[in-house]
Amino acid sequence: MALLKEVKEYYGDVELYIDGEFRKSESDNFMEVMNPALDKPIGRVPFATPEEVDEAVDAAVAAFERWRDVPVPNRVQYLFRMKEVLERHKEEIARIIVQNHGKHIDEARGEVRRAIENVEAAIGAAYILAKGEALDQVAPSIDEYVVREPLGAFVIISPFNFPVMVPFWFMPYALAVGATVVIKPSEITPIPFYWVNKLLDEVGLPPGVVNVVYGRAEVGERLITHPDIQGVAFVGSTAVARKIYELAGRHGKRVLLQAGAKNYSVVMPDADMDRAATNLISSFFGNTGQRCLANAVLVPVGDAYQKIVPKFVELAKGMKLGYGLDEDVDMTPLVSRKALERVHRYIEIGLEEGARLTLDGRNPVVDGYPDGYFIGPTIFEDVTPDMRIAQEEIFGPVASIIKAESLDEAIEMANSTIYGNASSIFTSSGRVAREFRRRIKAGNIGINVGIAAPMAFYPFAGMKESFFGVIHGQITSVHFFTDTKVVIERWW
Amino acid sequence: MSKYTLSQLINKIIEVEEYTARSILESAKDDAPNILMDFISGVDERVRMLSEVKTSMVIEMTLEPITGIDIDDYLKPITNYRGETGQIQTIEILRHYIKLYKKIMDKVYEVSIDLYNLLYRFTRDATRVLSELE
Numbered sequence: 001m002a003l004l005k006e007v008k009e010y011y012g013d014v015e016l017y018i019d020g021e022f023r024k025s026e027s028d029n030f031m032e033v034m035n036p037a038l039d040k041p042i043g044r045v046p047f048a049t050p051e052e053v054d055e056a057v058d059a060a061v062a063a064f065e066r067w068r069d070v071p072v073p074n075r076v077q078y079l080f081r082m083k084e085v086l087e088r089h090k091e092e093i094a095r096i097i098v099q100n101h102g103k104h105i106d107e108a109r110g111e112v113r114r115a116i117e118n119v120e121a122a123i124g125a126a127y128i129l130a131k132g133e134a135l136d137q138v139a140p141s142i143d144e145y146v147v148r149e150p151l152g153a154f155v156i157i158s159p160f161n162f163p164v165m166v167p168f169w170f171m172p173y174a175l176a177v178g179a180t181v182v183i184k185p186s187e188i189t190p191i192p193f194y195w196v197n198k199l200l201d202e203v204g205l206p207p208g209v210v211n212v213v214y215g216r217a218e219v220g221e222r223l224i225t226h227p228d229i230q231g232v233a234f235v236g237s238t239a240v241a242r243k244i245y246e247l248a249g250r251h252g253k254r255v256l257l258q259a260g261a262k263n264y265s266v267v268m269p270d271a272d273m274d275r276a277a278t279n280l281i282s283s284f285f286g287n288t289g290q291r292c293l294a295n296a297v298l299v300p301v302g303d304a305y306q307k308i309v310p311k312f313v314e315l316a317k318g319m320k321l322g323y324g325l326d327e328d329v330d331m332t333p334l335v336s337r338k339a340l341e342r343v344h345r346y347i348e349i350g351l352e353e354g355a356r357l358t359l360d361g362r363n364p365v366v367d368g369y370p371d372g373y374f375i376g377p378t379i380f381e382d383v384t385p386d387m388r389i390a391q392e393e394i395f396g397p398v399a400s401i402i403k404a405e406s407l408d409e410a411i412e413m414a415n416s417t418i419y420g421n422a423s424s425i426f427t428s429s430g431r432v433a434r435e436f437r438r439r440i441k442a443g444n445i446g447i448n449v450g451i452a453a454p455m456a457f458y459p460f461a462g463m464k465e466s467f468f469g470v471i472h473g474q475i476t477s478v479h480f481f482t483d484t485k486v487v488i489e490r491w492w
Numbered sequence: 493m494s495k496y497t498l499s500q501l502i503n504k505i506i507e508v509e510e511y512t513a514r515s516i517l518e519s520a521k522d523d524a525p526n527i528l529m530d531f532i533s534g535v536d537e538r539v540r541m542l543s544e545v546k547t548s549m550v551i552e553m554t555l556e557p558i559t560g561i562d563i564d565d566y567l568k569p570i571t572n573y574r575g576e577t578g579q580i581q582t583i584e585i586l587r588h589y590i591k592l593y594k595k596i597m598d599k600v601y602e603v604s605i606d607l608y609n610l611l612y613r614f615t616r617d618a619t620r621v622l623s624e625l626e
Contacts, residue, residue: 090547091547094547104497104555105499106497106498106499106550106555107555109546109547109550110550110555112550113548113549113550274559274560278495278556278557278558278559279556281556281557282555282556282557286555315495315557318495327497327499327500327503327546328500328503330497330557450556
């Protein structure tokens with residue numbers, strides 16, 4: 001199969017989007033944006049100046065006063081148009097995701113689909129979830145009701161691994177309920193959302209409702225601490241989430257912070273091993289392990305070990321590496337050279353800790369892509385729960401296998417990390433699955449599902465240090481962008 | 493063990509479509525019924541619909557390898573029929589095509605209902621042609 005065509009080879013300088021206008025940044029601080037399969041620049045991203053950041057916030061704040069007054073059915077029309085534009089351009093967006101992030105085209109297509117799904121869910125939420133409640137006659141001649149009102153301008157900070165999907169976990173919901181946003185996409189993968197933003201110009205949103213700036217931590221900090229910003233929705237590492245939590249707390253901001261993960265997958269002896277194996281392969285090595293729902297530790301219970309591990313290893317060995325625009329490959333590069341070095345470092349740590357390297361994915365030869373940031377599936381056996389490779393987030397295609405003697409022991413191991421993002425169990429027993437679901441300390445649970453990715457119309461959950469805040473992303477973020485007023489009413 | 497992601501599988505099915513259409517065209521006689529000629533000329537539309545499925549409803553499960561089926565193995569008998577002419581060969585190729593798609597349908601039901609529905613439609617159309625010929 002031929003390589004799919006790139007949309008463009010080079011995208012130039014990413015522009016800021018402030019008050020309905022695309023503009024070149026005044027910054028003299030730019031970073032090259034790379035194609036990770038080719039180790040080749042595809043554009044440059046500016047780090048916005050403090051003045052530009054403030055202008056973006058000012059625009060969002062000014063737009064809020066008018067946007068909140070747009071009737072709900074009118075606001076929703078913009079979202080319908082947004083869906084239509086995304087549907088029309090879905091394939092080109094997916095290909096740009098591949099060019100900048102490096103992921104497989106199918107994964108990129110799935111990412112765009114999930115973004116569209118969030119627009120659809122936001123349309124529903126605007127009509128249903130944003131509605132208040134009323135109770136007639138709570139006292140003689142008195143009625144009581146609740147209305148939900150948008151709070152104002154919010155910040156959305158999105159990660160490199162889902163450059164298009166994650167802004168859509170929040171932005172459509174904010175817009176649906178009358179809030180406005182300033183978005184800061186990852187500086188490592190800014191091109192896909194930049195492209196989407198250009199396309200969305202066609203939607204004709206009023207100026208200032210959506211603003212986009214780029215930069216590193218200092219840009220994020222300025223946004224979060226701005227006195228006119230109501231809150232911050234963020235997806236990224238636990239270390240950064242913790243910092244934002246503290247910073248936002250000091251400045252009295254709302255937070256919705258989805259953070260890191262170390263997900264365990266338990267395989268019981270009664271599982272359908274063939275199906276479990278294919279499912280696990282996708283879960284451990286899909287997106288080259290760079291997703292917060294990726295499984296990282298495989299825990300076969302009892303004799304499940306002999307049944308699942310050989311199948312898992314065999315499937316992993318057969319994975320073909322290459323550029324994500326080639327549909328015939330199975331796995332693609334990591335996002336950056338820095339990410340590659342980090343994963344290599346963790347493999348060294350695993351070896352130093354005494355784990356057995358069953359499959360070594362380091363330094364693969366990938367035909368046609370000698371400079372890409374590739375690493376193949378890597379599998380450690382003889383891992384113990386106290387090892388760093390069993391506890392820390394590697395964010396790469398590295399599977400650690402730990403044998404457990406019982407379900408109790410497996411759950412104890414899975415609960416031993418600081419994280420609580422996701423966990424899966426493979427079994428044919430409803431009783432065991434229920435037990436697991438009740439005792440596991442993770443927000444997203446997969447039962448015979450390796451990637452427990454909630455649909456847009458469910459919250460994207462998370463517990464422990466995988467989540468900071470009270471309200472989760474996706475559809476429930478409607479509550480994040482609004483506050484309630486309770487009205488007790490009597491008319492003489 | 494042969495394994496395919498959904499898009500890899502669809503690419504293989506596109507190969508099957510093109511190969512099958514060519515093979516039937518070669519084996520069909522000049523007086524082949526219209527329904528058969530329509531089936532052959534419908535290949536471009538079938539390929540278009542398959543390509544569309546590849547880019548439409550893609551979800552996490554799409555990347556799970558699909559195993560337990562080897563398309564190249566299934567193509568081999570069709571290769572054996574190629575170069576011969578006559579209705580018997582056409583019938584055998586169509587039977588083989590339907591058998592293959594039913595097998596694939598069984599595998600993709602839990603992964604892509606869109607592909608399942610498309611293959612269901614293709615097998616139904618092929619079955620209609622087959623019963624005309626038989």
